Amino acid sequence: xxxxxxxxxxxxxEYPFARLKKLLDGLTPNPDLELIDAGAGEPRLPMPTFxxxxxxxxxxxFSKYPTTSGNDxxxxxxxxxxxxxxxxxxxxxxxxxxxANGTREALFAAAHALINPNTETKPWVMMPNPMYxxxxxxxxxxxxxxxxxxxxxxTGFAPDIDNISDDIWADTALVYVCSPSNPTGWVAxxxxxxxxxxxxxxxxxxxxxxxxxSEIYYADKPVGLLEVAQNMENIEYKRCxxxxxxxxxxxxxxxxxxxxxxxxxxxxxxxxxxxxTGPGTPLPLQHVAAAAWHDEEHVQQHLKVYRDxxxxxxxxxxxxxxxxxxxxxxxxxxxxxxxxRAYVEQGVKLLPGSYLGSEDDKxxxxxxxxxxxxxxxGAEKAGVLAERLKRVAV
Numbered sequence: 001x002x003x004x005x006x007x008x009x010x011x012x013x014e015y016p017f018a019r020l021k022k023l024l025d026g027l028t029p030n031p032d033l034e035l036i037d038a039g040a041g042e043p044r045l046p047m048p049t050f051x052x053x054x055x056x057x058x059x060x061x062f063s064k065y066p067t068t069s070g071n072d073x074x075x076x077x078x079x080x081x082x083x084x085x086x087x088x089x090x091x092x093x094x095x096x097x098x099x100a101n102g103t104r105e106a107l108f109a110a111a112h113a114l115i116n117p118n119t120e121t122k123p124w125v126m127m128p129n130p131m132y133x134x135x136x137x138x139x140x141x142x143x144x145x146x147x148x149x150x151x152x153x154x155t156g157f158a159p160d161i162d163n164i165s166d167d168i169w170a171d172t173a174l175v176y177v178c179s180p181s182n183p184t185g186w187v188a189x190x191x192x193x194x195x196x197x198x199x200x201x202x203x204x205x206x207x208x209x210x211x212x213x214s215e216i217y218y219a220d221k222p223v224g225l226l227e228v229a230q231n232m233e234n235i236e237y238k239r240c241x242x243x244x245x246x247x248x249x250x251x252x253x254x255x256x257x258x259x260x261x262x263x264x265x266x267x268x269x270x271x272x273x274x275x276x277t278g279p280g281t282p283l284p285l286q287h288v289a290a291a292a293w294h295d296e297e298h299v300q301q302h303l304k305v306y307r308d309x310x311x312x313x314x315x316x317x318x319x320x321x322x323x324x325x326x327x328x329x330x331x332x333x334x335x336x337x338x339x340x341r342a343y344v345e346q347g348v349k350l351l352p353g354s355y356l357g358s359e360d361d362k363x364x365x366x367x368x369x370x371x372x373x374x375x376x377x378g379a380e381k382a383g384v385l386a387e388r389l390k391r392v393a394v
Contacts, residue, residue: 020339020352023339030346036348041327043376047251048251050288061284061287064283068279069099071283076093077289077290077291078093081293082097086226087230088230091261092264095268100257100258106260111141113269114241122144123145124144125142125173125174128181129365129367131176132178150364176210178212183329183351183370185323185324185327185328197229198232200239210243211224211242216303217323217325218310220323226240237262240262246293255288306375308379309326310322310326312380312386314386316387330372330373335353335371336354341392346388350371
């Protein structure tokens with residue numbers, strides 16, 4: 001075996017959007033229709049009005065090195081938001097909060113900070129299947145062993161934690177939870193988190209909650225991991241880390257700013273790792289981020305757009321509106337064929353569900369038979385998207 005073939009990175013497949021590009025290569029979208037790109041989860045709402053003046057006021061900060069943990073004013077803004085949003089009594093900006101350059105970086109690096117591969121067997125890293133593929137890449141490159149939790153219609157798209165043996169839990173290092181879920185729209189309730197945190201305490205593993213879509217929901221506001229930990233009298237958030245982002249909450253994906261919060265000991269380990277990798281956020285962007293965490297008006301405006309978009313889509317397409325996120329997870333007969341037809345016939349770009357999943361030990365990919373569409377262009381486009389997809393589904 002070539003020594004390079006042993007690299008962990010070589011165990012990873014192509015990223016979903018690279019696969020999508022290959023799938024559509026050589027195909028031409030219907031020239032008579034305006035292209036609707038519903039493949040990527042990139043919000044396309046108007047930029048909040050405070051962004052430009054805040055950036056202008058602090059433009060000189062580009063001449064200074066930022067700290068990797070985030071400056072005090074940003075971490076204090078994040079802590080204040082966490083208290084307001086999740087009714088947290090105590091969250092210390094100095095020891096329990098870090099800034100992040102978007103949550104992709106944070107979700108990936110967390111596994112490298114928290115997993116110890118120097119054991120007799122590789123520790124399990126649990127994750128939903130289908131998933132945000134960063135979880136899978138993080139587990140493998142950090143020396144963990146992915147444990148895929150099938151999220152299917154039979155489970156209500158929830159990751160199953162009731163049918164896992166004690167032997168598996170005992171060798172688990174980290175559990176990724178995505179709530180609201182990308183791509184299925186499932187939302188964890190308090191009972192789910194309570195059961196998972198009880199298992200974490202019993203078997204001594206960490207829970208990492210990806211809460212990037214916490215502010216995008218149809219009816220009930222989603223509960224947060226730290227909120228449930230506090231309700232269980234785990235007021236120090238032991239074994240808990242949460243990630244959140246301004247990409248989705250504030251429709252600022254290009255800002256590359258988010259948060260990491262929770263257990264002070266885990267934050268300390270994570271901060272040490274990041275001091276070497278150096279992902280500092282430029283100071284002007286930190287000021288914009290702080291302003292975004294302070295402001296709720298734009299978030300409520302965005303929420304109305306997403307709710308209206310879901311209404312418009314499902315009024316035409318039919319089906320059940322997901323509890324959270326701006327994705328719709330649609331069952332189809334053959335997802336790659338459906339995606340190609342949608343592109344060529346209807347000028348719509350989608351993502352095959354299998355690209356967001358991975359084969360388990362039985363050779364089953366829980367994303368097979370679905371396509372993911374992102375409702376990121378407003379209600380009018382959502383209705384048009386539904387009409388076009390209905391024509392493909394016939």
